[in-house]
Amino acid sequence: MRPIRIFHGTTEIAGQMGILSSALINKGHYSLGYNTFHSYLGYKDNLVNINHETLKESHQEILDSFDLFHFHYGTTLCPDFSDLPELKRRNKKMIMHHWGNDVRFHDQARKNNPYVNTDDSPPNEAIHEKLLKITAYIKEAIVQDYEVYEYVKDYYEKVHVLPIAIDLQHFQPNYPSVTKEKPLILHAPTNPDFKGTYLIEKVIDNLKQDYSFEYKRIEKMSHEEVINIYKDVDIIIDQVLCGSYGLLSVESMALGKPVLAFIRPDLVSYFPADLPIVNSNPDNLYKRVKTLLDNPIQRKELGKKGRQYVEMFHSHDVLVNQLIEIYLNL
Template identity: 60%
Template sequence: MIMHHWGNDVRFHEQARENNPYVYTGDSPANEVMHDRLVQISRYVDEAIVQDYEVYPYVERYYKKVHVVPIAIDLEPFTPVFPKKDVRRPLILHAPTNPDFKGTLVIEAAIKQLEKSYDFQYLRIEKMNHEEAVKLFSEADIIVDQIRCGSHGLFSVEAMACGKPVIAYIRDDLALKFPPELPIVNANPDNVADRIKFLLENPETRSELGMRGRAYAEKYHDKKVVVDTLERIYEQLPS
């Protein structure tokens, strides 16, 4: 057997704040609950999978081995539509699926401030099914994901698969753990307005990042690529 952890199920509160002053852990259980669960699971399961090195430290002491396997998606539904360089009113999207965790209040305060000086559209992806959201992706010029966690999530991967530039927060101490061609524009609550402003002012960069994002999704997050990694992990598990 192998266990797969995703983040909030194991994000110990104080530990998360050691390297990240912005992180929100209100959706994680109490430390004691997470510890007890991990102790119980690791009695029977020797190895675990996490999606990145932000999650890795929370579980490494409980398992004999922890594998880092990127988020996998089916690229088929995501047709890349790269941002046009001559668009008159860029469209910015944000999905506040968990506003506190993602930093929605700060993001939307930055949007409101920038609206005073720039002509663009802003839409929240909410109250729609996934198929509708993906259709909206194709119209976007900039996508803002989560700016508090310290790593990107599934929304960022889907946005890159659609050929869109993505803004998210990647912790400085984790940046080198990702592939060097990660095209995400790094932003935290202190500078997200400046990062959005930069993309608004640079349409050629938006287009370039969109193309790099699609290539990144194909190379690291395509389910056909990730499944090979999973098979190798399963094959070496003790019988």
């Protein structure tokens, strides 16, 4: 198979453009991300961090240099999608990767989830109009799970589910100690309202009346710094409102930590049967955390299961074959 030259752009979410590019490069392809979304997380692997103006100046060169355009988060080379007719004219392969808040229709999200916070999503009409513009030219999409799938399935001819990818060589498991007297609980919200931070910390305060543990909330730190802090943690609480799990859950499991997150009841069967996440919503979180504080052996066992789960379902080395298959059939 001849190498494919793959463009990723223009919004880096959870390091995915860089991680997927790295796996594609390992397979002999050329892959590079152009990122116009800059945050304190500071992703830089396989990325050209660029502003819209400089990206515009590079349009011609980009159009000439790449065979396949893998777009992310409902963004393309031009904010108004005026690049899509030209890409189509040149017979370039294209696919759109949606990540959640870019397509989470407010009313639809609430239908199966009494807890969800959709403040970060654009208005329904804006999402709808954007999807119509994109799908006039791009006929297939990728999503990370079936929570996101529902929002876009009626817009595209085909929607592929490709789980969040991570590069496991950066994650050495450090399972919780069963003899630790003061366990450390961690929560790292990129968006506190979306993740349910206020409710999580209310539960933490209640538990502190009966239990001896440390609690750490991590915010506005680079991705590298955060990973170093995770190592000594015993319990990680990710998101308890959304109805699915995110990158924090995946990285935490890779590090061998037990994870609490809310998986919507109607979505549970879509995940592999051995998903080791402790399914926790605002109503049962106190009970779930209490159980883990009472059972250090269970914490360690969940940590081991989490690592195995990520090796099977989230390793970029595993997922890249699925991704290449998607590309070849576009």
